[in-house]
Amino acid sequence: MTMLEGILLTIVTAATPLLFAALGELVAERAGVLNLGVEGMMAVGAVCGFAACNMTGMPLMGALAGIAAGMLAAGLFGVVALFFVANQNATGVALTLFGLGLSALIGDAFVGIPGVAVPRVNIPYLSDLPVVGRLVFGEDPFVYVAIALAIGVWWFLFKTRAGLILRSVGDNHNSAHALGFSVFRTRFLAVLFGGACAGLGGAYLSLVYTPQWTQAMTAGRGWIALALVVFASWLPGRLVIGALLFGAVSILQLHAQAIGVGIPSQFLSMLPYIVTIVALVLISRNRALLSVNTPACLGRPFVPDV
Amino acid sequence: MRKYLVAIGAIAIAAGAVSAANAADKVKACFVYTGPHNDGGWSQQHDEARLAVEKHFGDKVETAYVENVPEGPDAERAIERLARSGCNIIFTTSFGFMDPTLKVAAKFPKVKFEHDAGYKMAENVSIYNMRWYEGRYVQGQIAAKMSKTGVAGYIVSFPIPEVVMGIDAFMLGAQSVNPDFKVKIVWANTWFDPGKEADAAKALIDQGADIIVQHTDSPAAMQIAEERGLHAFGQSADMSKFGPKAHLASLIDNWTPYYIERVQAVLDGTWKSTDTWEGMKADFVLLQPLQNMPDDVKAMAEDTIKKIESGELQVFKGPITKQDGTIGIPAGTVADDKTLLGLNWYVKGIDDKLPQ
Numbered sequence: 289m290t291m292l293e294g295i296l297l298t299i300v301t302a303a304t305p306l307l308f309a310a311l312g313e314l315v316a317e318r319a320g321v322l323n324l325g326v327e328g329m330m331a332v333g334a335v336c337g338f339a340a341c342n343m344t345g346m347p348l349m350g351a352l353a354g355i356a357a358g359m360l361a362a363g364l365f366g367v368v369a370l371f372f373v374a375n376q377n378a379t380g381v382a383l384t385l386f387g388l389g390l391s392a393l394i395g396d397a398f399v400g401i402p403g404v405a406v407p408r409v410n411i412p413y414l415s416d417l418p419v420v421g422r423l424v425f426g427e428d429p430f431v432y433v434a435i436a437l438a439i440g441v442w443w444f445l446f447k448t449r450a451g452l453i454l455r456s457v458g459d460n461h462n463s464a465h466a467l468g469f470s471v472f473r474t475r476f477l478a479v480l481f482g483g484a485c486a487g488l489g490g491a492y493l494s495l496v497y498t499p500q501w502t503q504a505m506t507a508g509r510g511w512i513a514l515a516l517v518v519f520a521s522w523l524p525g526r527l528v529i530g531a532l533l534f535g536a537v538s539i540l541q542l543h544a545q546a547i548g549v550g551i552p553s554q555f556l557s558m559l560p561y562i563v564t565i566v567a568l569v570l571i572s573r574n575r576a577l578l579s580v581n582t583p584a585c586l587g588r589p590f591v592p593d594v
Numbered sequence: 595m596r597k598y599l600v601a602i603g604a605i606a607i608a609a610g611a612v613s614a615a616n617a618a619d620k621v622k623a624c625f626v627y628t629g630p631h632n633d634g635g636w637s638q639q640h641d642e643a644r645l646a647v648e649k650h651f652g653d654k655v656e657t658a659y660v661e662n663v664p665e666g667p668d669a670e671r672a673i674e675r676l677a678r679s680g681c682n683i684i685f686t687t688s689f690g691f692m693d694p695t696l697k698v699a700a701k702f703p704k705v706k707f708e709h710d711a712g713y714k715m716a717e718n719v720s721i722y723n724m725r726w727y728e729g730r731y732v733q734g735q736i737a738a739k740m741s742k743t744g745v746a747g748y749i750v751s752f753p754i755p756e757v758v759m760g761i762d763a764f765m766l767g768a769q770s771v772n773p774d775f776k777v778k779i780v781w782a783n784t785w786f787d788p789g790k791e792a793d794a795a796k797a798l799i800d801q802g803a804d805i806i807v808q809h810t811d812s813p814a815a816m817q818i819a820e821e822r823g824l825h826a827f828g829q830s831a832d833m834s835k836f837g838p839k840a841h842l843a844s845l846i847d848n849w850t851p852y853y854i855e856r857v858q859a860v861l862d863g864t865w866k867s868t869d870t871w872e873g874m875k876a877d878f879v880l881l882q883p884l885q886n887m888p889d890d891v892k893a894m895a896e897d898t899i900k901k902i903e904s905g906e907l908q909v910f911k912g913p914i915t916k917q918d919g920t921i922g923i924p925a926g927t928v929a930d931d932k933t934l935l936g937l938n939w940y941v942k943g944i945d946d947k948l949p950q
Contacts, residue, residue, distance in 0.1 A: 294800035302793060392630065400634045402817065402836045498788040498814040500836070503630050505812075507787040538790075542797035546747065546778045550947045553781035 295539060296423050300431055301497060303535030305330075305489040307434045309513035310520075310527050311441050312358075312485025317517055318445060319478035320458035322587035324380025325365050327510025328387020329483050330490035333358040335391040337491025338501040339398055347406040350495050351430070351488060358487015359480050361387055366479045370472055373589045384510065392503040403499030406430075428496050430488075435528075437485070442524040454478060458583035461590040471590045486510065512561075519568035522581045526571060534564045617863035623647060623853075624681035625659040626672055628688035629786075635811040635830035636785075636847070637661065640687045640710075643849035650854050654861060665690025670697055677702040683860050685853065686710065695719060706865050708856060711756075713935070715867055722852055725873030726756075727763035727934075728902045729845040729881045730807075731909045732895050733827050734767025736842055736884075737805040738775045739891045740825055745776045746805040747798025749815055751785045753949045755937045757809050762941045763909050764807060767898075769943060778803050779946040788814035799824060805842075816840060825886065834883065842887055843895075846880040871931060875903045910934060915942040 309326050316323050336357035341350025361383060369379040408428050409415070415426035445451040457464045457474045465471050493509070494501050512534065520526035541556040572578050625644050629637035644657050658681065663672045669691045676684050677698055683706040686695045692712035699707045699719045707719040715721055737746045748764065750757050761779065768775040778801060780794040787810075795806050795815035799822055806819045806826035813836035819826035820837035828834065828844030852870065859865040872878045881899065884892045901907035910933075912923035917940040923929050940948055 291800045294796065298793060298796045298800070302789070305789075396632065399630075399632045400638075400831075400835070402813075405821075493789060498792045498812070499817060500788065500813060502634060502786075502788060502812055504786075505788050507784075507789060509789070539793055539797060542780050542794050543801065545780045545946075546798050546801045546803075548778070548945045548947070552947075552949050554783060554949060557781075557783045 290419070293419055293422060295543065297427075298539045299532065299535045300423070300427060301535075302538055303531040304431055304434050305492045305497060305509055306513050306516060306534060307438065307528065307531040308430075308489030308492060309486045309510055310516045310531060311434075311437055311524065312482035312489075313513055314517045314520075314522055314524060314527060315441060315445070315454070315485075316475075316478045316482035317586055318458045318522055318583055319454050319475045320461060320583050320585040320588065320590075321370070321475050321479050321482075322376050322380065323362070323365055323369075323383070323479060323482055324377060324514065325361065325383025325387060325510075326482075326486050326513050327506055327508065328384035328391075329358045329361045329486035330387075330493070330506045330510045330513075331391035331504070332361045332387045332394075333487025333490030334494040334505060335395040335398070335490075335501055336487070338403060338494035338499075339394065341404055341495055342398060342401060345404055347404060347495055350404075351491050354487040354491025354495075355484045356487070358483040358485070358490065360483070361487070362479050362483020365483070366476045369589075370475050370479065373591055376587050376589065388504060388506075395501045395503060398501045399503070401500070403495060403501075405499060406496050430492050430496055433488075438524050438528050445524070455583070458585055461585045461588070465590070465592055471592070475590075486513075489513070516564070516568075519565055519572070521568075521572040521578050522583065526568065529571075530564055530568050533567055534560050537563045618682060618861055620654055620656065621651075621682045621857055621860050622656045622658065622680055623857050623860075624657065624676040624679075624684045626663050626669065626676065626684065626686045626688075626691060627659060627661045628663055628665060628690070629661065631659060631661045633786075633811070634813065637687065639830055639847040640685070640849055643853045646850040647853045647857055651857060651861075655857055663691075667694065670694035673698045674701070677705050681705060683708065683857060683865070685856075706856075706860055715869060717867055720856070720866075720868045720870070722868075722870040724847060724878045725871060726845060726847075726879055727759045727909055728873040729879045730760045730763040731767035731902070731907075732881050732898050733807060733843070733845065734764040734769075734775075735771050735898055736887060736891055736895050737764070737807065737827075738768040738771035739894065740842065740887060741775070741805050743802050743804045744772060744774060745778060745801075745803045746807055747795065747801075747803030748777050748779045749791055749794045749798070749806065749808040749810055750779060750781050751810050752783065753781070753938075755935055758940070758948065759934055759937050760809055761944065762937065762939075765941050765944055766909060766914070769941075773943075775943070777944055777946075779944070781949060782810055784810070786811045788812040791815050792818050795819065795826075813837075832882065834885065839886060841885060843881045843884050846882055848878055848880050851877055873902070874899055875905070916940070917942055917944055917948075 333354035337350040337354030340353030365383050368374045369376045411425045461471045516530045520530045537560040627637040631641040660672045685708045687710045689711040695709045792814040795818040804824045806815050808815045813833045816826045816833045816837040819840040832844045834841040908928045910929035912927045913925035914923040916922040
């Protein structure tokens with residue numbers, strides 16, 4: 289493997305968990321729900337994914353368990369924030385704290401056990417091509433799922449009637465309600481989808497990225513995913529760019545250090561955040577486009593006046 | 595039953611009369627951890643020593659611990675709660691617990707405190723730490739022998755003397771085998787982030803390193819070395835499970851001998867405030883198990899360990915040249931502890947700029 293190939297592969301791996309979690313949150317926010325519990329849902333997904341994979345020996349079971357766990361956690365948020373109309377910000381932060389604590393409790397028995405390796409895709413001839421072989425045809429299966437998910441989310445939001453309803457609920461819940469759409473149902477389903485994606489992103493961490501479980505292994509990736517959604521101005525395409533950019537700068541700063549460029553490492557560690565924010569702000573500077581894409585009812589509770 | 599208790603009391607009093615006046619018949623030893631008790635590294639090693647204390651003393655000792663205590667003011671509450679709950683000796687096991695430990699110690703003069711990795715002492719506060727750099731020197735020798743590319747990748751947390759000491763010792767060990775050995779360094783700026791540690795390991799390997807050393811806490815780098823068919827050293831605890839073929843040795847923190855000695859001192863009534871900094875000789879620092887290496891490399895490592903234990907080999911013995919070519923430690927002198935605890939320079943040959 290050449291160095292360039294190694295770098296590109298590592299960047300894709302670094303971007304994938306962020307992409308999963310951010311895509312889910314994007315759909316939830318498009319429906320008007322701000323769920324700050326991404327980090328907690330990822331943690332729960334990571335531990336349940338690891339546990340299921342460890343007990344069955346099958347990474348697929350791990351992925352499914354991660355999705356299910358994320359959805360359960362999101363369901364809890366949905367009941368509290370949507371059904372009982374509690375403050376979304378507070379409920380989301382509580383979900384993060386709860387998820388981190390719960391995952392530590394569940395994971396107690398799984399600390400210090402190496403995970404099952406997830407095999408990479410291997411297509412004869414194609415995966416052996418120079419440079420692009422491993423990169424395009426030899427990733428782990430999750431990467432292809434993440435790309436398909438990004439395309440699927442874009443298609444759903446902008447090319448289907450259901451997506452249009454979802455966006456209308458996020459833009460003006462009163463009008464959507466008046467037109468006879470169920471705001472609660474749409475939002476609850478969007479939140480569940482967000483949980484499923486965050487759970488899968490978490491499972492990716494404990495199954496593929498670093499096949500192990502350790503408490504707090506999500507290490508703030510849920511918060512990065514949340515920020516990516518905003519800076520990508522709620523557009524799936526930009527989200528992919530943002531996640532890859534963040535992954536690229538995080539990996540390249542490590543390479544810069546290893547080469548010994550002499551720039552303080554503390555500054556290099558900040559770079560992924562700075563570069564991603566600056567880049568996404570620049571591509572989002574079209575104000576008209578930004579206001580069109582920002583869900584106007586984001587974070588606002590909806591109580592139908594019967 | 596009552597008679598029995600009285601009899602025990604009488605024996606205890608008699609025993610007390612002949613030994614030290616303030617000997618205790620039962621000790622409650624308490625521990626404060628900064629991470630979870632099963633973090634697979636730093637805090638877990640302290641907890642295993644706690645369990646060893648329980649096993650060693652049986653009924654004579656009761657233990658308790660508080661985990662996940664954040665460093666800083668919050669720690670004061672945790673330590674004070676333990677002091678109030680009747681602990682006789684409290685081990686606070688992280689650098690950031692230093693000031694909280696001293697504050698609580700001033701309020702509870704009868705309780706003995708033991709603070710790990712700090713430098714402030716008091717009448718009832720001892721300090722203790724490990725000379726990990728001795729193990730790092732041996733790692734450097736093994737790395738220089740095992741590496742085909744002549745380059746090791748070193749993942750580090752923060753530029754504090756403890757970490758710099760480790761890098762320097764590793765390089766000195768490597769240079770004693772191969773004067774041209776190279777070390778590539780990546781600062782993760784965290785003690786614990788498995789993803790980032792894995793990324794750092796991948797970056798170092800992609801740049802030609804074939805041995806990975808870490809001064810961060812998770813076994814992620816070990817897993818990457820295993821996946822890429824290379825070698826790595828574990829940190830704090832035995833990480834061989836995470837790299838059955840990659841694992842060369844882990845630098846293990848063995849707090850058991852110290853904890854048993856100190857609890858015994860409380861039992862005997864001979865506890866005094868002390869400053870302990872021990873390494874391989876006292877079995878505090880272990881480099882185990884030596885594996886996945888040819889017999890001659892293993893023999894060399896064992897020989898070096900013996901020389902360090904006997905004092906024949908001093909890691910920081912001059913002449914040692916600094917990175918910039920000036921003299922760090924003059925010929926014929928051995929760096930004293932004060933110099934080491936404030937170490938803020940690289941030895942010659944390290945290709946990295948030390949963050950200040």
